[in-house]
Amino acid sequence: MTGRLVHTGQVVLDLVMRVAAVPEAGGDVLASNTVLLPGGGFNVMAAAARSGARVLYAGAHGDGRFGDQTRAALRDEGIAVARPPTEGRDTGVCVVLVDDSGERTFVTGTGAEAGLPPESLATVEVGTEDVVYLSGYSLLHGSNRTALLGWLPGLSVSSVLFDPGPLVGDVPSDVLDRVLSGVDVLSCNAREAEVLTGVADPGSAARALTDRVARDAAVIVRDGPDGCVLAHDGEVRRVPGFPVTPVDTNGAGDTHCGVLAAGLLDGIDLATAATRANAAAALSVLRHGPATAPSATEIDEFLADRAHRLLRGVPIGSVTGEPGTRRE
Numbered sequence: 001m002t003g004r005l006v007h008t009g010q011v012v013l014d015l016v017m018r019v020a021a022v023p024e025a026g027g028d029v030l031a032s033n034t035v036l037l038p039g040g041g042f043n044v045m046a047a048a049a050r051s052g053a054r055v056l057y058a059g060a061h062g063d064g065r066f067g068d069q070t071r072a073a074l075r076d077e078g079i080a081v082a083r084p085p086t087e088g089r090d091t092g093v094c095v096v097l098v099d100d101s102g103e104r105t106f107v108t109g110t111g112a113e114a115g116l117p118p119e120s121l122a123t124v125e126v127g128t129e130d131v132v133y134l135s136g137y138s139l140l141h142g143s144n145r146t147a148l149l150g151w152l153p154g155l156s157v158s159s160v161l162f163d164p165g166p167l168v169g170d171v172p173s174d175v176l177d178r179v180l181s182g183v184d185v186l187s188c189n190a191r192e193a194e195v196l197t198g199v200a201d202p203g204s205a206a207r208a209l210t211d212r213v214a215r216d217a218a219v220i221v222r223d224g225p226d227g228c229v230l231a232h233d234g235e236v237r238r239v240p241g242f243p244v245t246p247v248d249t250n251g252a253g254d255t256h257c258g259v260l261a262a263g264l265l266d267g268i269d270l271a272t273a274a275t276r277a278n279a280a281a282a283l284s285v286l287r288h289g290p291a292t293a294p295s296a297t298e299i300d301e302f303l304a305d306r307a308h309r310l311l312r313g314v315p316i317g318s319v320t321g322e323p324g325t326r327r328e
Contacts, residue, residue, distance in 0.1 A: 003129030005261045006126055013038060015095045041059060064091070092110040148179075183217055228241070228277070252285050260277040
C-alpha cells in the first residue's frame with residue numbers, strides 16, 4: 001500500500017463494564033469486569049493498521065493521563081499522530097456497558113477530541129493515494145464540523161470514507177447533505193441506514209442512500225450476521241457474512257470500516273474488501289474489548305478455512321463457535 005488512512009475522527013478511552021443486563025432507570029448493578037481501554041476512532045485505525053495500512057491520526061487529543069494512554073496505544077499500533085496535545089484538556093471517556101448477550105450500550109463524556117481547532121486540518125498533508133476517514137461524531141461538535149467542512153472540498157485523495165455513526169439523527173440536515181454529496185464510500189449499519197432513509201430493509205435503504213451521495217459513490221449497509229449490502233454503479237448486492245455467537249459486539253462496526261479502508265488502500269475491489277471486512281467483524285466479536293480487530297493473516301486463514309469447509313460440506317458455523325447473531 002502506498003497511500004495512508006488519514007483518520008479525522010475522535011479517539012476516546014472506553015471504560016468497559018461487563019454486566020448481566022443494563023439496569024433500568026434509577027437501578028443499580030454490579031459489573032463482573034471493568035477495564036479502561038482506547039476506543040472510538042482507535043478501533044478503526046487499529047483494524048486498518050493490523051491489515052497492513054499506514055495510518056495517520058489527524059484528530060485532537062488531550063494533555064492529561066487519558067491523552068497519554070491514547071498516544072501510547074496509537075504508538076504501539078504504529079499509528080502516527082498529526083498534531084500535538086490540546087493544552088489544558090484531557091481526552092474524553094465513553095462508558096460501555098456490555099451485557100450477557102454481547103450487546104453494548106454507550107454513554108460518552110467528550111473531551112479534547114471534540115475541540116479540533118478550525119484551522120488545524122489545513123496543516124495535514126494528504127496525497128492522491130490516501131483514504132480519508134470521516135466520522136459522524138465529528139459533525140456534532142462545532143469546531144470539528146467547521147474544520148472538516150472547510151477542508152474536505154479541497155481534497156484530492158483516493159477516497160473519502162464516511163461512517164455516520166449511531167447519532168447521525170442529531171447531525172444538522174444541511175451539514176449531512178453537504179458531507180454525503182462529497183464522499184466516495186458511505187458505510188453505516190442497518191439502524192443508521194433506517195434513520196437516514198426511513199426504510200427498515202437494508203437493501204432498500206442502501207438503494208435509497210445512493211440518491212444522497214455522488215453518482216459514482218458506493219454505499220455499504222452493515223447487517224450483522226448477514227454481512228452487508230453493497231450498492232454501487234446502479235447495482236445492489238448482498239455480500240454474505242459469517243454468523244457467530246458474539247461475546248462482545250463493541251467495536252465490530254469500527255473493525256469493519258478499518259479493514260474496508262485497508263482494502264481500498266490495497267486496491268482490491270469493493271466486494272472483496274467488504275468480504276474481508278465481514279470476516280474481520282465476525283472475528284472481532286469473539287473477543288472481549290473494543291479494539292479486537294484481527295490481523296490480515298488471521299483474516300486470510302479464516303476465509304481460507306471457510307472456503308475449505310464449504311467445499312467439504314462442513315457447516316461453517318463450526319469454525320469459530322456455534323451459529324449465532326452479531327450486530328455491527
